[in-house]
Amino acid sequence: MPNYTAPVEDMMFLFDKLRNNKNYNDLEKYKEVNSELVKDxxxxxxxxxxxxxxxxxxxxxxxxxxxxxxxVRTPPGYKEAYSKYIEDGWTSLSCDPKYGGQGMPKTVSAFFDEMLSSASLSFKLYSELSIGAYNCISHHATDEIKEKYLPKMVEGKWSGTMCLTEPVCGTDLGLLKTKAIEQSDGTFKLSGQKIFITSGDQDLTENIIHLVIARAADSPAGTKGISLFLVPKFLVNEDGSIGARNGVSTGSIESKMGIKGSATCVLNFDDATGYMIGLKNKGLNAMFTMMNLERIVVGIQGLGISEIAYQNSLSYAKERKQGKTNNTKSTNGADFIIEHADIRKSLLNMKSIIEGERALCFWLSQQTEVSLYHPDEKIKQEASDLVSLMTPVVKTMFSDMGMEITSEAMQVHGGYGYTKDQGIEQLYRDNRITPIYEGTNSIQAADLVFRKLVNKNGDIIDKYLELIKNDCSTENEKLKPFIKELKTHLEILSTFTDWIKEKVQNSKDDASAACNDYLKALGFVSIAHSWIKVLEVSFKDYEQNKDFYEDKIQTANFYFKRVLPRAESHFKTATSGSDYIMNFKFS
Incomplete structure (x- = not known):
C-alpha cells in the first residue's frame, strides 16, 4: 500500500502568502477564516x-x-469510515451554515479535496457528487425543496448523484430518451435509463437524491427541451422522514479498470416521482452549476493522485540501489537510484508540475469565490469569465498530467511498479477515469476553443493574457530570468491565440485538430504564471525559511527550463494544420 503524508506545509504557504487577491479579501463572509483556523x-x-x-x-x-x-454493497471498511467521516463533519465543510454547513471557502475545501483524492478516490466519490448536487439544489431549487433536502445532504445522512448519460447519449445530451410526465399535483413521473452513474447506489446513506435530466412530454427535441428533476431513492414525507421506495432501481454496476470501490451504476427509472428544479426546458443551465464545479474537482483528483504517486516515487528512489553513477558514492556496490540523472529528472518533473498546479488551483479557488459572492456585479462577472475560461484547462491539464506522473511513478519503481506490491499501478488505473468523466478532455479542449476564449462579455482570453503580462513587472533581479522565459512563451501563446481565433472563423477542421494543443500551451503558461507568484514570495521572504524557499526556487527553475518549453512544441505541431489529417484515407 502506498504511504501518504498530506502536504499541509505547502498548502498553508499558499493560504498565507498567495491569498493576495483584493476582490477575494473583500468578501465579508470569509473575514474570520484565518490562518490559525485553516491550519487546524x-x-x-x-x-x-x-x-x-x-x-x-x-x-x-x-x-x-x-x-x-x-x-449495492460497498467494500469492507467503507461503512465504518463513512460514519466517522460524517460524524466529524467533513461533508459540511464548504456548505452554507443555514443548512448546517461550516461555510469554509473553496480556498480551503480544495485542499481537502486534494487530500481525499490522494488517500482514496473511490471513497471520495461517495461524498463528492453529494456536494455537487448540494450546489445545484442550493442555486436553483425552491426554498421548500432546499429546506427539505439540503440539511440531510449537508450532514451526510443523504447523498446525491448526477444522472445525465444514457445508452444513446454521452456528450450529445440532446439525444436523451428519459421522459417526464407531469402529474396533477405538479410532480412528474420519470421513465428511462441512466448509465455510468457514479455512486448511483450504495449502502452508506439513508437516502440518495438523484438529479436527473429528462424531457417533458410537451418539450421540444434537442438540448432546448431538457429539464432537471430531483428524484429521491426514497420519497420524503412532509415531516422530513423517509417514506416509500421510489421507482428507481439499480440494473447493474460496471466492472471497471480502476476506482473499483466506487459504485458506477445503471439506474432504471420506472414512473419514478420527481420534482422539477429550476425552469422548464432550462435543465442544462441548472445542471451546469454542478458540472462546472465538478470539472474543477476532477482536475483536483488528478492533482491528488499525482501527489501520492510522487511521494512514493521519491521515497523508493532514496532506498532502491541500482547501478553506479559517474560520481558514485558507493565503494562496494550500487548507488541509490535517486543519484541517477534520469530518475532525478522524472522526480523533478512530477514535483514542479504538482506544486505549480496546486498554486494555480488556489488562484482559481479565489476567483470562484469572487464569481459567486462579490457584491460588485462587474467584478463578479469578470471573475466568472476567468473561472469559465480556466475550468477546462484545470480539468484537462491536471488529469492528463496525472496520467503522465503516475506512468512515470511506475517507471521509477520498475518491475515493482507494474506489480500490485507497491500499489503504484492502482494509482495509474484509478486516475485513468479523470480524463474521461465529466466531459472527456477532447470535449473540454473544444469547449475552451469554440466557446470560452471569446463570449458575450468580450475577448476573455486577451483579458487573461493581459493579466499575466501585468504580473510580469519586477525590480527583483533574481526573478527577471524567470519572467523573461514566461514572456517568451506568452508571446508564443499570443500568436497561437490569434491563429486559432482565425481558424475558428474560417477553418473549423484546423481549429478542431489544434484544440488539445492550444489547451496544453495555455495550461503550461498558466502554471508558469502561478510559479512566478510563488517565486515573488520565495525571493522576498527567503531569509525567513531558507530551506523551504530554496526548494521552491530550484523546483521552479526545473519547470521553466524543462516543462514550460513544451508549450512551444504544442504551438508548432498544431499550426501545421489539418489537411494531412482529414485527407488521410483509412483502410
Missing part, C-alpha cells in the same frame, strides 16, 4: 485521510462494490 482544519484533515481513509484504497480495489439481490 488541514491538520485534522491530514489525520483522517492518512489514518482512516488511505487503507480503504487497497480494500476497495481488492474487494470491489457488488450488487446482491438489488442491493
Amino acid at each position: 482544519i488541514l491538520e485534522e484533515a491530514a489525520k483522517i485521510n492518512q489514518n482512516l481513509i488511505l487503507p480503504l484504497a487497497k480494500s476497495g480495489d481488492e474487494n470491489p462494490t457488488v450488487l446482491e439481490n438489488g442491493v
